[in-house]
Amino acid sequence: MNILKQELRMGRKTLIIWCLSLVGVLSLFMLLYPSIASQLEDFQKVFESFPPEFQQAFGVADLELSSILSFYQFALMYVLLAGAIQAMNMGVSIISAEVREKTGDFLFVKPISRNRIVSMKILAVLIQILITNAVIFTASLIMVTLLSTESYDFELFALFTLSLLFIQIFFASLGLFVSVFLRRIRTILPISMGVVFIFYIIHLLNETLKDEKLGLISPFDYFNLSEISKNMNYDSLNLLLWFVLVGLFTFLTFKLFARKDLPSI
Amino acid sequence: MNVIEINQLTKYYGKHRGIENVSFSVEEGEIFGFIGPNGAGKSTTIRTLLSLIHPTSGSATIFGKDCIKYGNEIRRDIGYLPSEVFYYEHMKVREVLNYSASFYDNVDYTRIQSLAEVMDLDLNKRIDDLSYGNKKKVGIVQGLLHEPKLIILDEPTGGLDPLMQQKFFELIRTENQKGATVLFSSHILSEVQKLCSRVAIIKDGTIVQVENIRDMQKHNYKKFTLEFKGVIDVHHFNLDGVTNLSVNEDTLHFLFKGDINRIVERLQGQSLLNMLVEEPSLEEIFMHYYQKEEQP
Numbered sequence: 061m062n063i064l065k066q067e068l069r070m071g072r073k074t075l076i077i078w079c080l081s082l083v084g085v086l087s088l089f090m091l092l093y094p095s096i097a098s099q100l101e102d103f104q105k106v107f108e109s110f111p112p113e114f115q116q117a118f119g120v121a122d123l124e125l126s127s128i129l130s131f132y133q134f135a136l137m138y139v140l141l142a143g144a145i146q147a148m149n150m151g152v153s154i155i156s157a158e159v160r161e162k163t164g165d166f167l168f169v170k171p172i173s174r175n176r177i178v179s180m181k182i183l184a185v186l187i188q189i190l191i192t193n194a195v196i197f198t199a200s201l202i203m204v205t206l207l208s209t210e211s212y213d214f215e216l217f218a219l220f221t222l223s224l225l226f227i228q229i230f231f232a233s234l235g236l237f238v239s240v241f242l243r244r245i246r247t248i249l250p251i252s253m254g255v256v257f258i259f260y261i262i263h264l265l266n267e268t269l270k271d272e273k274l275g276l277i278s279p280f281d282y283f284n285l286s287e288i289s290k291n292m293n294y295d296s297l298n299l300l301l302w303f304v305l306v307g308l309f310t311f312l313t314f315k316l317f318a319r320k321d322l323p324s325i
Numbered sequence: 326m327n328v329i330e331i332n333q334l335t336k337y338y339g340k341h342r343g344i345e346n347v348s349f350s351v352e353e354g355e356i357f358g359f360i361g362p363n364g365a366g367k368s369t370t371i372r373t374l375l376s377l378i379h380p381t382s383g384s385a386t387i388f389g390k391d392c393i394k395y396g397n398e399i400r401r402d403i404g405y406l407p408s409e410v411f412y413y414e415h416m417k418v419r420e421v422l423n424y425s426a427s428f429y430d431n432v433d434y435t436r437i438q439s440l441a442e443v444m445d446l447d448l449n450k451r452i453d454d455l456s457y458g459n460k461k462k463v464g465i466v467q468g469l470l471h472e473p474k475l476i477i478l479d480e481p482t483g484g485l486d487p488l489m490q491q492k493f494f495e496l497i498r499t500e501n502q503k504g505a506t507v508l509f510s511s512h513i514l515s516e517v518q519k520l521c522s523r524v525a526i527i528k529d530g531t532i533v534q535v536e537n538i539r540d541m542q543k544h545n546y547k548k549f550t551l552e553f554k555g556v557i558d559v560h561h562f563n564l565d566g567v568t569n570l571s572v573n574e575d576t577l578h579f580l581f582k583g584d585i586n587r588i589v590e591r592l593q594g595q596s597l598l599n600m601l602v603e604e605p606s607l608e609e610i611f612m613h614y615y616q617k618e619e620q621p
């Protein structure tokens with residue numbers, strides 16, 4: 061438990077900054093809603109006049125801007141993107157920081173197994189992700205409720221918002237795997253931004269191509285917001301794939317790290 | 326009983342040699358020196374003992390248990406001071422030490438206070454405000470606070486001023502008298518000679534020699550540098566026990582092993598400008614070990 065406490069303490073400041081930024085991004089978009097709500101139908105017409113390929117590439121093909129949730133869907137996409145970077149940052153850094161900050165000679169000579177250290181660190185990441193999601197869920201619930209003029213579907217709202225949790229867990233586990241796979245990591249942000257954006261671009265590409273196989277690559281496609289609003293549920297195949305991949309990354313993290321040599325200073 | 330037993334330990338970093346077939350053992354209750362120049366493999370050996378790295382082949386046991394397999398169990402009774410110390414920068418010294426203590430059972434927390442007082446360490450400072458020497462003190466307290474049965478020191482004195490080194494050696498001696506075994510790695514021969522009963526000498530990844538300090542002192546080499554006024558009669562100093570004799574303009578260099586009075590006798594009647602009698606450096610001692618190996 062001491063490791064968990066230590067990790068949460070060390071990650072506290074970063075977590076607060078991320079939560080504030082994510083809420084900031086969300087409110088920035090959502091506060092636009094009242095001023096343009098009346099013109100949304102016009103926007104819709106403008107979008108519809110675009111060529112279909114163009115519509116798809118920008119993710120506005122199935123967009124119904126008329127309701128608060130469809131507007132929320134639009135805003136949430138950016139939160140998902142930023143949240144993925146946050147989660148991957150945490151995943152990459154939490155173990156590799158001990159090597160980068162050269163504190164490994166302190167922690168790894170303590171009478172505790174590496175597996176236990178990794179478990180505690182993963183738990184710390186998970187708790188921070190849960191906190192982030194609780195903050196985002198509460199903030200967006202308040203915003204959507206305050207801004208909506210008519211009633212909205214809470215279930216759909218919950219499905220939308222919870223996709224952040226799944227996407228963050230995916231990227232955190234990927235980050236953990238990457239951090240034990242690479243020999244030495246000097247900077248984290250380029251790695252996590254790079255990986256997240258590649259997956260995001262694949263997702264955008266697939267918005268146009270609508271290729272089923274391509275859809276299996278990017279976690280942003282597993283939790284495709286327009287598909288969710290159509291089916292009112294997550295896709296079970298994608299959910300299974302998510303589960304298998306997260307499990308695999310976590311397993312490999314334990315496996316690889318147990319055998320890893322810690323470079324001397 | 327042997328506290329540490331290293332058996333044909335080999336570690337390669339990819340193609341780079343770390344150590345090759347290192348074998349030696351450390352008995353319970355002794356202070357064992359581990360000397361060798363930088364890059365010889367001291368840290369590699371120690372890091373394997375602590376299971377920070379995994380051996381390519383061979384094995385090592387501590388307290389009779391395999392150091393990789395039973396690593397976490399063994400480490401309960403090990404105190405380790407690395408050559409360079411790094412801690413969580415934004416934490417206070419006291420917090421780091423308490424965090425360290427939280428990993429062990431039955432830690433006497435007043436010991437942190439008393440060790441810090443001995444080492445003259447301010448517990449309320451932040452780690453990132455500490456000088457190198459003060460960080461080292463944190464490392465010392467951190468390594469000793471749980472009263473380990475085996476203390477592993479990897480070039481521990483760097484950054485400590487002479488007074489602190491003295492206090493540190495006293496601390497180590499006290500722990501040793503209380504029953505702790507010490508593995509002391511260093512590249513400074515004199516500090517090893519001060520503390521240790523036996524030494525292993527490592528060079529280029531292999532153990533050159535394991536020896537009693539007392540035996541080493543028997544062939545106690547002295548390094549002479551004599552600066553003469555006028556011509557030097559080299560043959561005058563070519564005695565039994567003189568090695569590495571060389572002349573450089575007015576200066577004569579040689580290593581001497583034996584009764585020092587014989588050199589003093591020879592110096593009588595010579596007119597000298599300067600004279601220096603020193604302990605040979607570690608490198609020169611190593612030269613002596615290599616030479617001995619060459620002569621069967």
